[in-house]
Amino acid sequence: MDHLLKQQVATSKLVEFGALRHVANDIGHRDNDHQENQLIVQGQGKILLALMTEDNVAQKQLADKVNLTAQSTAEFVRKLEKRRLVTRKKSTADKRVTIVSLTALGRQEANQSLQEIPSFLQVLSDEELDQLAGLLSKINDGLYAEIGDADPTWFNKFHQLLTSHYLRQFHAGEQD
Amino acid sequence: MDHLLKQQVATSKLVEFGALRHVANDIGHRDNDHQENQLIVQGQGKILLALMTEDNVAQKQLADKVNLTAQSTAEFVRKLEKRRLVTRKKSTADKRVTIVSLTALGRQEANQSLQEIPSFLQVLSDEELDQLAGLLSKINDGLYAEIGDADPTWFNKFHQLLTSHYLRQFHAGEQD
DNA sequence: ATTTTTTAGTCAGGGGACCTGATTAACTGA
DNA sequence: TCAGTTAATCAGGTCCCCTGACTAAAAAAT
Numbered sequence: 198m199d200h201l202l203k204q205q206v207a208t209s210k211l212v213e214f215g216a217l218r219h220v221a222n223d224i225g226h227r228d229n230d231h232q233e234n235q236l237i238v239q240g241q242g243k244i245l246l247a248l249m250t251e252d253n254v255a256q257k258q259l260a261d262k263v264n265l266t267a268q269s270t271a272e273f274v275r276k277l278e279k280r281r282l283v284t285r286k287k288s289t290a291d292k293r294v295t296i297v298s299l300t301a302l303g304r305q306e307a308n309q310s311l312q313e314i315p316s317f318l319q320v321l322s323d324e325e326l327d328q329l330a331g332l333l334s335k336i337n338d339g340l341y342a343e344i345g346d347a348d349p350t351w352f353n354k355f356h357q358l359l360t361s362h363y364l365r366q367f368h369a370g371e372q373d
Numbered sequence: 374m375d376h377l378l379k380q381q382v383a384t385s386k387l388v389e390f391g392a393l394r395h396v397a398n399d400i401g402h403r404d405n406d407h408q409e410n411q412l413i414v415q416g417q418g419k420i421l422l423a424l425m426t427e428d429n430v431a432q433k434q435l436a437d438k439v440n441l442t443a444q445s446t447a448e449f450v451r452k453l454e455k456r457r458l459v460t461r462k463k464s465t466a467d468k469r470v471t472i473v474s475l476t477a478l479g480r481q482e483a484n485q486s487l488q489e490i491p492s493f494l495q496v497l498s499d500e501e502l503d504q505l506a507g508l509l510s511k512i513n514d515g516l517y518a519e520i521g522d523a524d525p526t527w528f529n530k531f532h533q534l535l536t537s538h539y540l541r542q543f544h545a546g547e548q549d
Numbered sequence: 550a551t552t553t554t555t556t557a558g559t560c561a562g563g564g565g566a567c568c569t570g571a572t573t574a575a576c577t578g579a
Numbered sequence: 580t581c582a583g584t585t586a587a588t589c590a591g592g593t594c595c596c597c598t599g600a601c602t603a604a605a606a607a608a609t
Contacts, residue, residue, distance in 0.1 A: 200499055206506050213509070217517065243392070314377075314380045320512060321380075328508060333386035443588090444569085469576070470585095
């Protein structure tokens with residue numbers, strides 16, 4: 198009973214957080230022209246991240262990885278191509294497949310977007326950041342289990358990308 | 374320096390969480406037909422929630438509250454009307470304004486969507502839920518400050534709605 | 550070796566969340 | 580009363596995503 202209440206309170210905070218982050222986000226956008234929504238991993242961004250874990254992939258593989266339809270994937274890849282962040286070329290081995298690759302610019306862009314630390318985390322102390330990371334780890338693990346269906350390898354790679362990305366630059370031995 | 378690292382780790386967890394929640398969410402959707410995305414407070418849902426804090430409002434007030442343009446608001450209100458969740462009627466006092474009201478169904482729907490506890494919170498213990506709620510409170514407060522620009526009254530009301538909603542059903546005296 | 554089936558991708562079209570710009574109808578104030 | 584604000588609408592556009600229909604190429608089956 199008390200547990201339920203606590204769950205509900207946490208839920209409400211989460212809902213609130215979602216709403217706040219949303220408006221805070223586009224307040225920022227109104228100033229600076231067209232900056233990436235960091236931390237919103239979807240659409241073109243999702244594709245870009247997926248390519249970071251494995252480059253030169255068939256469009257279809259990409260679609261499977263990120264759990265989008267072939268059509269949506271095609272759309273986003275095309276948009277990324279227009280922005281010169283990826284290239285598309287037909288495979289010679291199998292003339293049906295299109296191979297998608299990151300350009301230098303694309304790689305840079307992706308790295309950069311991972312770099313940004315959302316401003317709202319700046320109110321937290323070291324201990325609080327640890328707490329948050331710990332809680333999110335637990336939640337994420339639960340979600341990984343819940344997913345299963347979707348290609349787990351991509352998410353594992355994604356996970357590694359994310360963590361390794363940050364740890365690479367330091368040589369701290371801490372892990373969870 | 375160490376602080377930065379902690380921030381980055383937390384960021385990565387957050388990004389990961391976003392991606393996971395996203396796919397976990399639409400895995401659920403593939404089974405059950407068209408269920409609400411709980412906890413995604415935007416578009417029509419945002420309007421619905423806003424009406425919970427104050428009903429029978431002019432469309433313009435609504436737009437101000439939720440920080441959307443009049444046009445977007447009109448669009449969502451229309452969609453909600455088609456779903457029979459709200460009604461629109463011209464004000465007699467001022468013939469320009471359209472008054473939006475929740476229907477019984479709309480109110481029910483909104484309550485229901487607030488009720489749902491995301492499955493991923495079920496992996497957390499009581500203490501962890503408390504921790505999470507605490508952290509989110511702090512983050513949210515920071516975001517409130519960051520926003521400022523947007524109508525703060527709506528967010529206060531929203532905040533109250535959210536918390537009161539959960540606490541109403543019990544008569545526990547706990548607050549944070 | 551030819552037919553059938555599967556597979557990778559494309560086009561067309563649509564829905565939801567937003568936005569800017571232009572226009573109309575009604576209210577308000579000088 | 581005439582000009583200027585205000586509430587709303589229409590038109591059109593972008594981004595994220597999906598379903599359905601279809602082609603071309605490869606793989607499997609006959």
